[in-house]
Amino acid sequence: xxxxxxxxxxxLILETxxxxxxxxxxxxxxxxxxIEERWNLVLGAFVALEGxxxxxxxxxxxxxxxxxxxxxxxxATCPLTIDGKVFPIQIMPEIAFQGFGVLKMDNAWSxxxxxxxxxxxxxxxxxxxxxxxxxxxxxxxxxxxxxxxSERGLKRLPSTFGSGLKDTRRKxxxxxxxxxxxxxxxxxxxxxACIREHNEEGNEGNNxxxxxxxxxxxxxxxxxxxxLQPLP
Numbered sequence: 001x002x003x004x005x006x007x008x009x010x011x012l013i014l015e016t017x018x019x020x021x022x023x024x025x026x027x028x029x030x031x032x033x034x035i036e037e038r039w040n041l042v043l044g045a046f047v048a049l050e051g052x053x054x055x056x057x058x059x060x061x062x063x064x065x066x067x068x069x070x071x072x073x074x075x076a077t078c079p080l081t082i083d084g085k086v087f088p089i090q091i092m093p094e095i096a097f098q099g100f101g102v103l104k105m106d107n108a109w110s111x112x113x114x115x116x117x118x119x120x121x122x123x124x125x126x127x128x129x130x131x132x133x134x135x136x137x138x139x140x141x142x143x144x145x146x147x148x149x150s151e152r153g154l155k156r157l158p159s160t161f162g163s164g165l166k167d168t169r170r171k172x173x174x175x176x177x178x179x180x181x182x183x184x185x186x187x188x189x190x191x192x193a194c195i196r197e198h199n200e201e202g203n204e205g206n207n208x209x210x211x212x213x214x215x216x217x218x219x220x221x222x223x224x225x226x227x228l229q230p231l232p
Contacts, residue, residue: 001061001105003032003053004146006187013183023181031191032061033142036100040141041211042195044087045075047188055113062103062120065089066231068096080193088199088212095215099229104129124231149194 011023030048035041044065048057068089069075077084089096103120105111107130117128202208209217218226 001032001034001058001103001111002142002146003030003048003057003061003108005030006191011181011183013181026184029184030057032057033145034061034065035142035145037104037141039206039211039214040145041088041215042145042199043089045191045195047184047191049184053108053110055110055116058105058110058113058116059119062124066097066099066124068093075192078189078192078196080189081196086192086196088215091212092216094219094228097231099124099231100126102127102129104131106130107133145198148198149191 006029011025014022014024016022026049030050030053032046032048032053033042034044036043044061044063046057046060046064048054048060050057064075064087066089069087075086076090078086085091103124103126105128110116112130120126120128199212200210202210202213206214215226218224219228
């Protein structure tokens with residue numbers, strides 16, 4: 001599990017009492033991902049509109065991977081996917097409320113908070129592995145997915161910050177976000193659509209099967225070593 005700072009500017013549209021629409025530019029915000037390492041399947045995600053992710057956001061990321069979203073939730077549907085579904089638990093209801101043996105996180109204060117660690121261990125019965133300090137390469141699967149999703153979606157928007165100040169795609173991102181009224185909801189939809197696309201795209205590392213296809217195939221074969229682990 002890890003958090004990523006969104007690489008595009010966005011606005012909040014506030015409606016005034018007289019019916020006007022007031023765009024309020026926002027600083028960058030974060031989205032947290034939870035993936036599994038065997039097939040690099042994105043299991044869950046949560047948008048944290050915070051300067052730095054909090055302990056609550058960490059728990060929300062984990063919950064998004066095990067509890068199906070409520071119908072009224074923003075995560076329940078995405079207008080950019082064919083059927084509106086995003087996460088594996090929406091496509092495969094049988095994997096809802098599944099536990100796992102080990103959760104890898106970095107040493108951020110929000111991850112290491114007592115309330116976070118105790119909640120996760122007590123609820124899921126898993127071990128938490130923080131790994132060595134500042135060892136970003138240890139989280140290369142989730143970092144690679146962050147990069148792929150940014151290139152496919154957010155960095156194609158006119159409000160992108162690009163990869164740095166010298167990136168030619170960077171052209172007054174905040175002004176562009178206000179001009180085109182690129183809202184937080186728009187960016188979330190792009191991210192969710194990219195998650196669904198990643199989970200369903202075949203790749204050589206999975207023998208040209210998609211991450212979710214590999215999971216389905218494993219569950220359908222009793223000798224694969226893949227089995228459901230429902231929480232009590």
